[in-house]
Amino acid sequence: xxxxxxxxxxxxxxxxxxxxxxxxxxxxxxxxxxxxxxxxxxxxxxxxxxxxxxxxxxxxxxxxxxxxxxxxxxxxxxxxxxxxxxxxxxxxxxxxxxxxxxxxxxxxxxxxxxxxxxxxxxxxxxxxxxxxxxxxxxxxxxxxxxxxxxxxxxxxxxxxxxxxxxxxxxxxxxxxxxxxxxxxxxxxxxxxxxxxxxxxxxxxxxxxxxxxxxxxxxxxxxxxxxxxxxxxxxxxxxxxxxxxxxxxxxxxxxxxxxxxxxxxxxxxxxxxxxxxxxxxxxxxxxxxxxxxxxxxxxxxxxxxxxxxxxxxxxxxxxx
Amino acid sequence: xxxxxxxxxxxxxxxxxxxxxxxxxxxxxxxxxxxxxxxxxxxxxxxxxxxxxxxxxxxxxxxxxxxxxxxxxxxxxxxxxxxxxxxxxxxxxxxxxxxxxxxxxxxxxxxxxxxxxxxxxxxxxxxxxxxxxxxxxxxxxxxxxxxxxxxxxxxxxxxxxxxxxxxxxxxxxxxxxxxxxxxxxxxxxxxxxxxxxxxxxxxxxxxxxxxxxxxxxxxxxxxxxxxxxxxxxxxxxxxxxxxxxxxxxxxxxxxxxxxxxxxxxxxxxxxxxxxxxxxxxxxxxxxxxxxxxxxxxxxxxxxxxxxxxxxxxxxxxxxxxxxxx
Numbered sequence: 001x002x003x004x005x006x007x008x009x010x011x012x013x014x015x016x017x018x019x020x021x022x023x024x025x026x027x028x029x030x031x032x033x034x035x036x037x038x039x040x041x042x043x044x045x046x047x048x049x050x051x052x053x054x055x056x057x058x059x060x061x062x063x064x065x066x067x068x069x070x071x072x073x074x075x076x077x078x079x080x081x082x083x084x085x086x087x088x089x090x091x092x093x094x095x096x097x098x099x100x101x102x103x104x105x106x107x108x109x110x111x112x113x114x115x116x117x118x119x120x121x122x123x124x125x126x127x128x129x130x131x132x133x134x135x136x137x138x139x140x141x142x143x144x145x146x147x148x149x150x151x152x153x154x155x156x157x158x159x160x161x162x163x164x165x166x167x168x169x170x171x172x173x174x175x176x177x178x179x180x181x182x183x184x185x186x187x188x189x190x191x192x193x194x195x196x197x198x199x200x201x202x203x204x205x206x207x208x209x210x211x212x213x214x215x216x217x218x219x220x221x222x223x224x225x226x227x228x229x230x231x232x233x234x235x236x237x238x239x240x241x242x243x244x245x246x247x248x249x250x251x252x253x254x255x256x257x258x259x260x261x262x263x264x265x266x267x268x269x270x271x272x273x274x275x276x277x278x279x280x281x282x283x284x285x286x287x288x289x290x291x292x293x294x295x296x297x298x299x300x301x302x303x304x305x306x307x308x309x310x311x312x313x314x315x316x317x318x319x
Numbered sequence: 320x321x322x323x324x325x326x327x328x329x330x331x332x333x334x335x336x337x338x339x340x341x342x343x344x345x346x347x348x349x350x351x352x353x354x355x356x357x358x359x360x361x362x363x364x365x366x367x368x369x370x371x372x373x374x375x376x377x378x379x380x381x382x383x384x385x386x387x388x389x390x391x392x393x394x395x396x397x398x399x400x401x402x403x404x405x406x407x408x409x410x411x412x413x414x415x416x417x418x419x420x421x422x423x424x425x426x427x428x429x430x431x432x433x434x435x436x437x438x439x440x441x442x443x444x445x446x447x448x449x450x451x452x453x454x455x456x457x458x459x460x461x462x463x464x465x466x467x468x469x470x471x472x473x474x475x476x477x478x479x480x481x482x483x484x485x486x487x488x489x490x491x492x493x494x495x496x497x498x499x500x501x502x503x504x505x506x507x508x509x510x511x512x513x514x515x516x517x518x519x520x521x522x523x524x525x526x527x528x529x530x531x532x533x534x535x536x537x538x539x540x541x542x543x544x545x546x547x548x549x550x551x552x553x554x555x556x557x558x559x560x561x562x563x564x565x566x567x568x569x570x571x572x573x574x575x576x577x578x579x580x581x582x583x584x585x586x587x588x589x590x591x592x593x594x595x596x597x598x599x600x601x602x603x604x605x606x607x608x609x610x611x612x613x614x615x616x617x618x619x620x621x622x623x624x625x626x627x628x629x630x631x632x633x634x635x636x637x638x639x640x641x642x643x644x
Binding site: 054056084085086087088089092093095099100101102103104105106114115118119149151165 | 639
């Protein structure tokens with residue numbers, strides 16, 4: 001039984017300019033101890049999925065279709081207070097450190113202890129603090145820096161503190177939304193390594209959200225490629241990288257440099273993502289697709305199995 | 320430790336600024352049109368007597384000698400005698416200042432606390448009825464003309480309903496009665512204070528409400544609010560513990576400024592309610608060319624402005640760790 005099963009999830013935002021379909025018909029599942037990565041450009045809906053899993057969509061956002069089954073319970077049917085107890089205790093989130101994810105007026109250790117105490121009200125402050133100490137050791141923040149304020153931390157330390165906070169209640173699932181985007185590559189590498197170790201140590205399931213396909217390739221068992229609100233290719237890391245099926249996936253892979261592979265010209269993807277207020281009728285990528293045919297413009301593509309645990313949303317194979 | 324160094328640095332700055340103000344004020348009074356002595360000279364005086372008076376006051380001395388005396392007098396607390404009252408200025412101010420502080424400090428603190436609280440509530444119900452009514456109420460009371468409101472308050476509550484006294488700060492019959500205890504005296508002052516305090520409160524709480532409301536709305540968009548929500552905290556905890564402390568910072572600045580200008584800004588209120596405070600005295604001294612009193616009052620205002628700024632800075636540093644370190 002999968003820990004998390006998302007079926008046909010659609011999410012929209014009411015905006016001034018009209019109704020925006022941010023996520024459409026996304027399905028995936030995640031086993032315990034596995035990790036899944038979502039890759040895509042900004043605005044493709046990957047963060048929206050993360051927020052929907054936490055039940056934290058902004059007031060103008062709304063799940064219009066689908067189910068989110070977590071441990072066999074549909075999170076969308078839960079009451080506010082039930083959802084609140086699931087947050088952090090079962091599903092935690094690692095935010096981007098540069099985003100001010102820590103409150104500037106409270107000490108870092110207090111903010112972590114707060115998460116523990118919110119879900120274990122009987123636990124005293126001293127016991128909670130003891131746990132915080134353990135967590136900070138785990139992520140490598142020296143003890144004498146625990147009582148600092150967020151602004152006294154470097155970006156890497158903030159990220160570590162946020163990871164410590166995510167682990168505070170021993171959640172089953174952690175959603176990491178662009179966890180290393182604001183960090184330089186060396187710190188990024190350290191954080192990713194640590195995240196991987198922690199994941200193994202605690203048998204965590206993880207969802208990684210990133211615009212950087214190389215990071216996702218580094219940490220995740222499965223990969224979902226997103227484009228304009230849709231999942232366009234989904235499969236195991238090996239499958240997706242060995243034989244990328246969707247033209248967008250291929251374009252993404254060839255637009256990132258590699259250090260070890262053979263030298264080749266990086267290919268940018270021409271064009272822009274479509275407007276999601278009036279999405280095109282056919283394939284959403286067809287305007288930028290090198291192999292697009294006339295039928296791509298009018299007919300929406302359907303999911304095709306292209307290998308074991310590997311599928312893509314493209315017309316290419318059909319014809 | 321860091322906080323102490325910060326306060327020390329600010330105090331040094333304040334001393335320098337105060338010296339500059341002291342000097343500017345000295346020059347300003349010498350440049351002002353009108354002769355300070357003309358008020359004191361009566362028509363029967365001979366020109367010799369007038370000369371004598373001028374030299375007694377040191378006004379025939381060169382400017383820099385006058386300045387040295389001025390600074391010396393300032394540091395020895397000698398501000399001269401009021402032309403009008405004939406009493407030492409220090410004593411007049413010493414009498415009036417506590418009354419002003421009592422009325423304005425309490426009105427500002429009261430309106431700030433209520434404004435912060437209501438602003439928090441309004442922002443939490445943004446766009447709903449509660450918010451709309453609170454915002455409209457705040458705008459209306461905040462924009463009302465103060466003397467008008469004061470007169471209406473007196474007319475309704477003191478004259479028509481006769482709940483509160485019309486003028487003054489104390490009732491003589493209570494204070495002159497030797498058998499009356501401290502509590503009764505306190506209650507008497509409180510009874511007199513209700514109307515001016517209520518008026519000032521109505522005028523001021525709206526601005527704090529509006530500042531707090533918009534500041535809260537900004538803060539609620541911050542990422543750490545999403546973090547707090549993701550942590551599964553109760554909405555009340557998010558509002559009071561995570562959003563409000565950050566949102567209250569701009570209100571603190573505003574409170575500091577009001578404190579600073581309450582000393583003179585209260586002239587209207589003090590006049591309408593005949594509250595024996597500094598604001599009334601200042602207006603009086605300026606319009607009657609009572610130079611010693613006016614000069615000391617201006618210095619006092621400068622001093623209060625500087626000190627309130629310091630208080631705000633320290634409070635800010637206490638509330639926002641980013642400034643402290």
